[in-house]
Amino acid sequence: MLICPHPTIIIDGVFFQLYKSGIARVWRSLLREWVNTGFAKHLLFLDRAETAPIIPGVKYRLIPPYDYNDTESDRQLLQEICDQEEADLFISTYYTNPLSTTSVLMVHDMIPEVVGTNLDQPIWQEKRHSIHHASAYIAVSKNTAGDLVKFFPEVDPATITVAPNGIDHSFAPGTPEAISSFKHKYGIDKPYFLLSGGRRGYKNTIVFFQAFAQLISKHGFDIVCTGGTTHLETEFRAYTTGTTVHMLHLEDNELPLAYSGAVALVYPSQYEGFGLPIIEAMACGCPVITSPNASIPEVAGQAALYIQSNDINGLTSALCEVQKPEVRESLIQAGLQQAKQFSWTKMAQQVGSALIAATLIPLNLSDRNLIVFPDWNQPEEVFCTELADVIRAIATHPDRNSMTLLIHSNGISTEDTNLVLSSITMNLLLEEELEVDAGLEISLVSNLSSIQWQLLLTRVQGCIALPHEDQAAIDAVNARQLPTLEIHQLLTPSTN
Structure with missing residues (x-):
């Protein structure tokens, strides 16, 4: 197994097996840019039967060729690879996808849908399946993004990033x-x-x-x-x-x-x-x-x-x-x-940011996201009491349906954290009859890389102050930049 630093993003190079047209040039250009910026260290490129372009600095894994007659087996294979590589995200150079790993789809055009191609052909059935499977999308133009929503109205426009294609420096006036x-x-x-x-x-x-x-x-x-x-x-x-x-x-x-x-x-x-x-x-x-x-x-x-x-x-x-x-x-x-x-540099930055943002999808971010950094080294009754105060304040907030509470959980296992939260919510439900599970989104934040934290903090509106906090963690992820909120401020719906 090839080790990629977290987050690990798998790219299926299937397009290079099937075609040699402009989409291949897009992906070659992006890979070269990502090698230059260091983003390539997060990538594992799946080489279909030795058809991938060999770019120094890109990590490869050789896999069997794609077969339109056995797409279910291919999805199972891709999921096995995602599991083996502990992938955070999957993106294909064309229309393939695993079974469950969070996926992003890059949409280059909606030509078959616009011109009336027979959409029952296997290639377009797979495109439709990939659109339905994806959690986020990258479109190479605003018009393509609009056509995607037009033909697939179930796609939320907010999940689409527009990243226009670039141009290589070699394209310049000749002598x-x-x-x-x-x-x-x-x-x-x-x-x-x-x-x-x-x-x-x-x-x-x-x-x-x-x-x-x-x-x-x-x-x-x-x-x-x-x-x-x-x-x-x-x-x-x-x-x-x-x-x-x-x-x-x-x-x-x-x-x-x-x-x-x-x-x-x-x-x-x-x-x-x-x-x-x-x-x-x-x-x-x-x-x-x-x-x-x-x-x-x-x-x-x-x-x-x-x-x-x-x-x-x-x-x-x-x-x-x-x-x-x-x-x-x-x-x-x-x-x-x-x-x-x-420029390809600009496109690579936009696509890279969209991919990192997609690795945060499991956090279920909302319109308003707040974070706490409990000190898990304190006695259990201490951090339980403090978290209960926070959860109580958010559970009673009129805007709770559009809020996500992020709980920093490095230093404690996910199992232990879930037990703590289950105990707190059960007590609030029994003792105060709060509808804690109604519209309250709580996500645990652990093991994020610096590149993920950098993007996440742009989506967080405030850090809720606790009497006992993990100060080292706050400094480590640069969360001091966030506005600090006292718990009593959460009781005021107008607080930003």
């Missing part, structure tokens, strides 16, 4: 010499429009070819397609007579040059969960022509030429407009500024 060398290598001898990724369906690339065919100057341009199939689809060929179409599958270091040398990236997509090519192109000083759909305005901002998805004449005009020096320069400068808003 004239490097661009010339790139074009020479691939036999590109004319100015060219760039298409990125798939071309059929919601990608709506047919509109580009129809608009391009209307250009009076079309024979003065080439078309470069990156990604997608290795041949131009039949339905597009009628619009490219007399035009050279380059079907390229580029190395990572060549893609920025493809963007840098293009007249424009043309991206008339009808739906995107994020739209990574748009921001990559902008970072390389490539003007972008796109459509104001789904997440695209979040990514492109005011730095793109927008055309409606099926406006062929509008796109033809935009293909002409982008060639004007003043328009082109304006788009390039606006795009370079827009791209600065997105």
Whole structure:
């Protein structure tokens, strides 16, 4: 068993077994960032049949490949691994999950739901199962978060963290010499429009070819397609007579040059969960022509030429407009500024914080969270009396249904703590007829790491003072920063 410092977060690398598309780039980038920040020490990456990217500083565990025909066995396997590794949290690079360990789901898009794909296919059944199983969610755009709630209204928007994708530093304007060398290598001898990724369906690339065919100057341009199939689809060929179409599958270091040398990236997509090519192109000083759909305005901002998805004449005009020096320069400068808003470093920090927050889900935090640090070294009658006073005050508080009492329990076993609390609540129930169990949330806090304490304290509104407290524990977790509340203040509902 590989030891990860608490909290331990398991990542299933299943996506790398199944596909090689943009989601793989997202996870490779996040892992590299987490190695740089030290967050990777909390991670264990499950390598499906030696398909994972090997990144120095990441801990791996080799496991069998995923099989859509035996998903129940896979869930059992993942749960066994979580138990063996004493995992606090699970997240998958795609749609897998264990049986019971707290899980977070990263949602990259809701394309199947939006475009009407057959959702009975195994892959989408597993997506639905993962959505229902997850306790928290990470969406790569506000639009994707909204679509998640739209199609799955049982998902609480408060459980969704929006963490936009980033962009690698390698995406930057290429030098004239490097661009010339790139074009020479691939036999590109004319100015060219760039298409990125798939071309059929919601990608709506047919509109580009129809608009391009209307250009009076079309024979003065080439078309470069990156990604997608290795041949131009039949339905597009009628619009490219007399035009050279380059079907390229580029190395990572060549893609920025493809963007840098293009007249424009043309991206008339009808739906995107994020739209990574748009921001990559902008970072390389490539003007972008796109459509104001789904997440695209979040990514492109005011730095793109927008055309409606099926406006062929509008796109033809935009293909002409982008060639004007003043328009082109304006788009390039606006795009370079827009791209600065997105980084893998920023996304890694947001996702990392969301994962740590998810490890705190078992604490059942509420709108108002208060904490006490009993001195468990005192005689039992002392800490029992003090805790009884606190529980009595909260149990009689009008806002108790929106409060959580956190009890620091390092230094005492969970079993002993539960016995103490059971005894206190039973006495309050019998002696004072308090409805202690009605709307009263009590959670024990023990064995949290410094990174968890740092986040937890931002969610705690106050520390309830006790006559006898564990002063060392208060100092150790930096809880002095919290407002101190006397028990009598809890009797005042307006106290913040």
